[in-house]
């Protein structure tokens with residue numbers, strides 16, 4: 397099931413929201429380089445080499461939602477969504493933990509004011525995403541601004557980069573990606589990956605990087621009638637989440 401695809405968003409509203417968000421510093425574009433990974437999400441030729449075209453999104457996984465409910469009381473909660481698509485899960489994250497600072501990394505920007513109604517420029521609206529970093533994941537991670545309590549990737553760049561690296565036999569690239577992601581996970585944080593690759597690559601990479609206080613949980617399909625599995629990497633006190 398997909399939501400909020402390009403066909404369901406009036407183009408002028410989408411572009412207007414993205415333009416305002418750029419002016420407000422809510423969207424930052426990385427270097428427009430050719431990605432080492434082939435994927436269907438890049439639409440070259442638009443501004444700065446990055447596309448403004450929204451993609452589809454699945455809703456937030458129930459399991460991830462449960463974990464976020466448990467993190468509700470945490471102060472200075474920081475959440476990172478990798479590959480937010482059109483932002484359906486991001487909106488749900490904002491609803492569950494409204495006080496969090498929500499950052500995303502993806503290849504196409506989202507209108508962070510979508511669904512809020514109101515055309516007036518004078519109305520100050522709360523963006524649903526505080527900072528969107530648009531660019532290739534490994535490039536954007538170092539500028540994501542510190543550590544996160546919860547990192548969520550559902551069929552996002554971790555999946556795409558790992559599968560592509562595995563196809564090309566680039567185990568080193570896959571390994572350094574996981575290391576870089578774990579670098580920005582707080583000592584008691586959770587990395588939640590939907591859509592592990594089916595060849596246990598993600599699971600093996602996480603197992604290899606797990607410290608003695610870390611915990612990997614692999615589960616069965618997260619959506620009925622699919623093979624999409626979850627892979628959860630938790631550290632420190634987040635053992636309590638399970």
Ligand SMILES: C[S@@+](CC[C@H](N)C(=O)[O-])C[C@H]1O[C@@H](n2cnc3c(N)ncnc32)[C@H](O)[C@@H]1O
Pocket residue numbers: 431433435437451452453454455478479480481482501502503504531532533534549550551552553556557
């Ligand atoms: C299939 S969509 C998934 C959207 C959503 N998470 C969902 O559950 O449907 C893939 C997402 O990953 C992002 N993505 C793919 N490759 C990427 C890369 N190399 N760096 C950053 N983001 C990437 C795309 O921009 C898009 O947001």
